[in-house]
Amino acid sequence: MTTDAAVALFQAISSNNLEGVRLLITAEPRLLTAVSPSGLSPVLFATYYGRPEIMQWLIEAGAPLSVFEAAASGQLPALRAQLEDYPALVNATSPDGFSPLGLAALFGREEIAAELLARGAEVNRPSENALRVQPLHSAAAGNHSALALRLLAAGADVNVPQHGGFTPLMSAAQNGNAELVEALLAAGADSAAISEDGRDAAALAQEEGHTAVLAILRATQHDPEESPNALPTPARETGA
Structure with a gap:
């Protein structure tokens, strides 16, 4: 297996050139075990790049899994x-x-x-x-609702932040996924959590125009000034 052939293979995968991948592998089957500069196999590389046809062809061609x-x-x-x-x-x-x-x-x-x-x-x-x-961060970011719900049922932490301070709820809100937003809130997700750039889930939903999700999130935020059960403040008591 030559370095040039391996480079050509990963370039063909990234450019979605299935025929190029076929020609390279047919000529040099050992390329099925090539490794990208980032340490990825051809199958993983194709998966990351969203090349399902190439991924499937590599598997059928005998790529080790x-x-x-x-x-x-x-x-x-x-x-x-x-x-x-x-x-x-x-x-x-x-x-x-x-x-x-x-x-x-x-x-x-x-x-x-x-x-x-x-x-x-x-x-x-x-x-x-x-x-x-x-895993819950990835499922929420990818809008994989059923998988996210399965992770929640298995005890996934709904409030732990990933890099940048993003929580699963923020990703679900940004995607406009009302079902997942409601499930995360029911599991104890904190709607007031703030990312490192100062945005909460409601701000992200608003930026993307997801009005239904925004309404769900705002319903979780209670303003004591507007609550019918709020105790009167001194200003109210004195009429100031």
């Missing part, structure tokens, strides 16, 4: 085979810092997430990189 490739690409039989042989891999860390559950959440692989949770995956484990995202 570690627990990380299996989790990210949604290959349940391959995942089970890995975990049957090496159960500790359920909480392993990928070259770019994600657990198998983190990858499943990132790419919306609900069936994979269910399998990992059943095998003891740590639901609140953050990524070991600068993002510090937990």
